[in-house]
Amino acid sequence: MPAVVISDPPGISCTFSNGTGVTWQAGQVSDPALARDLLGGLAGMVHPHGAVDAAKTVREYGSVIRGFVSTVAALGHAGPLAALSRGRLTEALLGLDHRQETMIRRVLAACDPQVAGPVVTEVAAGRPFTRFTPYTPAEPYGEDEWARLQQACRQVADAAMAAHRQAVAAAAGGKDPVTHGWTGPNISWLLTRRGPLTSADLAQVAGIPAEAAKYRAGGIQQRNAALFPDTGTVIAYQLLFGCYTGIVPDGIAGLGIGDLDWAGDSAVLLDYVKGRTSAESLTLPRRAVRLLEQWLEHSALLRGFAPPALRDRLWLRWDPAGRAGGWHAGKPSVRAFRGWTVRHGLLGEDGHPLPIHRHRIRTTFESRRDRAAWTGSTRARIDPNHSPATEGDYYLTAGTPAQREAVEAIIADAQADLLRKARPPVVLTAEQAADVAAALPAAVEEMGLDATAIGELASGAQDVFAAACTDPRSGLHGPAGRPCPARPWVCLLCPLAVFTPRHAVNVIRLQAFFSRQWQQMPAPRFMVVFGPYAQRADEIIGAFRRLDPGHVGRAAVLAGRAGTGMALRPEEHPS
DSSP states (O other), rough: OOOETTTTTTTTEOOTSSSOEEEEEESOOOOOHHHHHHHHHHHHHBEEEEEEEEHHHHHHHHHHHHHHHHHHHTTTTTTTTOOOOOHHHHHHHHHHHHHHHHHHHHHHHEEESHHHHHHHHHTSOOSSSSSSOOOOOOOOOHHHHHHHHHHHHHHHHHHHHHHHHHHHHHHHTOHHHHOOOOOOHHHHHHHHHHSSHHHHHHHHHHHHOHHHHHHHHHHHHHHHHHHHHOOOHHHHHHHHHHHHHOHHHHHTEEEEEEEGEEEESEEEEEEETTTTTTEEEEEEEEEHHHHHHHHHHHHHHHTSSSSSTTBBBBBBEEESSSSSEEEEOOOOOHHHHHHHHHHHOBOOOSSSSOOHHHHHHHHHHHHHSSGGGGTSSOOOSOTTTHHHHHHHHTTGOOOOOOOOHHHHHHHHHHHHHHHHHHOOEEEOHHHHHTHHHHHHHHHHHHHHHHHHHHHHHHTTTTOOSSSSSSOOSSSSSOTTTTOOOOGGGGGGOOOTTTEEEEGGGHHHHHHHHHHHHHHOOOOHHHHHTHHHHHHHHHHHHHHHHHHHHHHHHHHHHHHHHOOOOOOOOOSSOOO
């Protein structure tokens, strides 16, 4: 359903791809006409017409629009968007930070040109006036911090679960406290049948004055905390679940019971919504499954008394200190996380309370993931939901010192390999090969050749397929002391290869082989497997052509008559 602009007060109502919706209103603004015009542009950016597909994003745009309207009104403008002059619009944009200016420019660009007018449309299409400040990625937690965080969460979750089981067992032997007294087991008995109660609820159930209910509410509050998970308990479960799975915080907070797809007793396929990429799924590791099983048992009693609208939310909790009658299902506030850290004495490496940043938990999970599963694979990425640039900027560069050292070692090896491959092929004429000792002393010294080796190279005794090898038993591509087992085209990039005009025929045959492989393989796959060799073959033939153009033509004729002449595997033959 397309977004709809509300007139009085100015606002917007929209429905997103996941079926949820939001209605945002600007309230009292100084220029309602301008606000409605800007909200019309925002409506064009919202699903299904645009990429905005989350309530949080709509609220952020709405807040920026409200601030922009106030800024323009303070500059003396009143009226619709089309009446806004270039000077006032520029002055208003200059007063914003980069993020706010970018958002307003997107809204202006999305407005109907007839509503915005030519001046506003032209300014909106220009470059931002403010400079972008690069985002600093969150550093992963240190080893000790990561261990302490998980240990604290585990202790809180296990202690709460033990207290819950003990209270449920005590309630089984309790009786009605109104008749048999307000003992611990009797209070638990009442709560397991009525659900969580406040002091006001207790006064109504017991038929006693409110003051007396407050006096007895101490026992009620203690039993509530034991039987029903509160905000602190949910924080421990959510943080531990994030440490085990690496799911984004908004994906964890929005989970419902229906998002858990149980495949047997020990496997769960979890469907969650990531704000930037919509629906995703993950097969949970075993310890995350065990944690979910524990949480479902812990919250089962509370779920039976929850309002119907919240009953299917996964992280259901009851906290009398909050609003909505104590019932909650969304993500806890930042203040709640800070209080939880201080309350449980969780300290960072600097000795201060450890700052809990849920995106930082995901970064730590990604940086610690065992890379043995992806090193050398065709995917070569940590997470298929990220581009290589994103992973390099936000995860690989944010590793521990040991991980950074390992990455630098991999980079150094790759650079050495590239330098080796970048060496130009050694292409010699027959005269140069025979006279190489006198004519090319530098090449002789670099390649370690003696008179015997030069004679073998010139005579063809060291020929393999496309080149003459200075040391076929060097073990560069196989065990030392044994003949080289490499495929025929590997010689094109081998530093031991020497190419003479007599090899032109076979190099041209390799070019024909590469051409056939190009026709029967996907282009990305061909470039990975044969791309560097095909490029080097073209360079070698080019060098032969500069030495003797007529010789290359004669070699091409001979190559066409001789066929492939290579020992190919079945899958390498023409299809």
